[in-house]
Amino acid sequence: VNSIIDAYMREERTTILAIVPSNQDIAIVDVLERERRVDPEGSRTIGVLTKPYLIDDGADSQLFDILENKSNPLKLGWVVVRNRSQADINSNISMLEAHRKETEFFCDHPEFARLPSAACGVTSLTCKLTSTLVVRTITLMPQMKEEITKELMGVRAEVDKLGGALGRTHSDKRALLRQINSEVIKILREASGDNYGNATFNSRPELILCTRANA
Structure with missing residues (x-):
């Protein structure tokens, strides 16, 4: 206390x-x-x-x-x-x-x-x-607004990393799964070809070692 x-x-x-x-x-x-x-x-x-x-x-x-x-x-x-x-x-x-x-x-x-x-x-x-x-x-309002704005920008950035919103219908959900599947396949193909230019490898460098070891 x-x-x-x-x-x-x-x-x-x-x-x-x-x-x-x-x-x-x-x-x-x-x-x-x-x-x-x-x-x-x-x-x-x-x-x-x-x-x-x-x-x-x-x-x-x-x-x-x-x-x-x-x-x-x-x-x-x-x-x-x-x-x-x-x-x-x-x-x-x-x-x-x-x-x-x-x-x-x-x-x-x-x-x-x-x-x-x-x-x-x-x-x-x-x-x-x-x-x-x-x-x-x-007196403190300007400082509070600045801090809230920074917090809001940080939250929005985190939300953007999560990707688009999940669709409401089964058709929308299937379309999203196909999109994710295509992106994963693309990343795997680039990695197997020793192409690490994808942003995924910049944020997750440990994946580079994994693909090289698998190769």
Whole structure:
């Protein structure tokens, strides 16, 4: 699993969501250690702090330094969200109600209320992620088109090597078999006459040795 995660994070096109519980020591969080290795400038990482209701007294200053991008800065910034708690899940509250409770939490909190609205809430995270993906898609589109074109040309070349399409009717299939049979006979005749100019021998030089040995 770790190798799969690292492979996706190393991909330059990947936008990394570094999700960190607010009550954890950010200095030792695994996802940020991985992020620093693959995105040292923080140019494609969005930081997400969760469970803000669990922060200990006195830890607020560290949390707000992060949200204000003073500590562990990321070019795409940080957002704090309040998802449904386990009690909310057990009570089966709706997403609409969860959104209302989240909004109330940040508006009523004396410290979170002073932060820009773009730094708080799932809606803000959604907007940030959407705008980031749009910008990155537009930026990377020319490169993606070029790569897709190369892949398509390679696939078409492989398909061309397979020859024409197999006919639908018995008559078409018999005609194709006769054509293949004629081509094989032609190659064998050329080889038996020590004529290796056919393209088949250029792509399969080992056949030259076989025909010479048989001769």
